[in-house]
Amino acid sequence: MNPVPTITLNDGNTIPQLGFGVFQIEPKDTARAVGEALDIGYRHIDTAEMYGNEKEVGEAVRASGLDRGDVFVTSKLNNSFHEPGDAREAFDRTLSELGFDYVDLFLIHWPLPTLYDGDYVSTWKTLEEFKGDGRARSIGVSNFQVEHLERLAAETETVPAVNQIEVHPYLANDAVRGYGREHGIATEAWSPIAQGGVLEDPTITRIAEKADKTPAQAVLRWHVQRGDIVFPKSVTPSRMKENFELFDFELDPDDMGAITALDRGEDGRTGPNPDTFAYVPG
Ligand SMILES: NC(=O)C1=CN([C@@H]2O[C@H](COP(=O)(O)OP(=O)(O)OC[C@H]3O[C@@H](n4cnc5c(N)ncnc54)[C@H](OP(=O)(O)O)[C@@H]3O)[C@@H](O)[C@H]2O)C=CC1
Numbered sequence: 555m556n557p558v559p560t561i562t563l564n565d566g567n568t569i570p571q572l573g574f575g576v577f578q579i580e581p582k583d584t585a586r587a588v589g590e591a592l593d594i595g596y597r598h599i600d601t602a603e604m605y606g607n608e609k610e611v612g613e614a615v616r617a618s619g620l621d622r623g624d625v626f627v628t629s630k631l632n633n634s635f636h637e638p639g640d641a642r643e644a645f646d647r648t649l650s651e652l653g654f655d656y657v658d659l660f661l662i663h664w665p666l667p668t669l670y671d672g673d674y675v676s677t678w679k680t681l682e683e684f685k686g687d688g689r690a691r692s693i694g695v696s697n698f699q700v701e702h703l704e705r706l707a708a709e710t711e712t713v714p715a716v717n718q719i720e721v722h723p724y725l726a727n728d729a730v731r732g733y734g735r736e737h738g739i740a741t742e743a744w745s746p747i748a749q750g751g752v753l754e755d756p757t758i759t760r761i762a763e764k765a766d767k768t769p770a771q772a773v774l775r776w777h778v779q780r781g782d783i784v785f786p787k788s789v790t791p792s793r794m795k796e797n798f799e800l801f802d803f804e805l806d807p808d809d810m811g812a813i814t815a816l817d818r819g820e821d822g823r824t825g826p827n828p829d830t831f832a833y834v835p836g
């Protein structure tokens with residue numbers, strides 16, 4: 555039996571709590587990496603138009619021999635395509651690249667509040683169309699701050715199923731997570747091990763040693779016990795396997811608290827700040 559628990563989203567669909575992320579995996583390496591992840595047991599892949607490897611993700615899912623319905627695939631609307639007409643074309647291209655007739659989850663990748671007159675609301679209403687016609691089973695957002703979520707709640711009909719945000723021991727991001735918890739929005743924690751940046755922290759190495767696990771496993775288990783969805787990235791088969799083995803141990807409340815206490819607030823952020831991030835690919 556697959557050990558990964560599922561989380562029920564606010565629209566009734568379910569998502570495996572542990573997945574496999576493919577940011578910074580070269581297209582030429584993606585089909586192999588995703589194929590290995592599926593062999594290990596991962597059933598949830600997180601890609602994006604921005605990553606340039608949707609096509610290879612789709613190829614790997616087909617080559618695995620698994621039923622399409624057994625693999626949860628997320629993709630995201632790139633920053634160039636927030637205008638509704640552009641979003642429709644971009645979504646068509648995403649489905650065509652993946653070679654699928656639906657995605658399990660489609661996200662607005664960044665809110666871009668300083669661009670497009672701050673109008674992520676009409677972008678969100680366009681994603682509602684994709685949910686309505688069944689080509690996106692669930693829809694959500696990524697990198698949305700509380701203020702952005704409040705605006706969607708005030709001006710649209712659909713509460714995002716997920717908000718995919720940067721979360722790891724150095725950036726607990728608890729205000730955004732708390733808003734999600736109160737409003738039925740599942741948190742997906744991106745860069746869950748801060749791209750390796752938290753693995754030598756003495757608190758984490760101590761807790762890992764005590765549990766007879768690796769630092770990455772201790773950190774990923776911390777996320778799981780906080781109830782967040784994670785999808786660590788690795789191109790290294792032994793690490794992909796290690797990151798999958800999270801469900802045969804538990805961190806006690808003291809260890810959970812000690813990891814949570816590593817939070818550095820905004821200083822812990824490794825990626826862009828969503829309030830100011832304004833990159834639009836050419
Ligand atoms: N929505 C958004 O804006 C964003 C979304 N994401 C999503 O989140 C996913 C995960 O985040 P990501 O930024 O990739 O970073 P992660 O926190 O998953 O870290 C990935 C890095 O850690 C290394 N690594 C993985 N496992 C281990 C291990 N067990 N021990 C030691 N090192 C390890 C990998 O090396 P190697 O590959 O060489 O093994 C890689 O360098 C992305 O792939 C993407 O899907 C990420 C950033 C932004």
Ligand SMILES: O=C(O)C(=O)[C@@H](O)[C@H](O)C(=O)CO
Nearest residue numbers: 577578602604663825826833
């Ligand atoms: O990986 C993602 O999903 C991202 O959005 C990041 O690449 C992000 O755009 C970034 O790291 C920019 O420097």
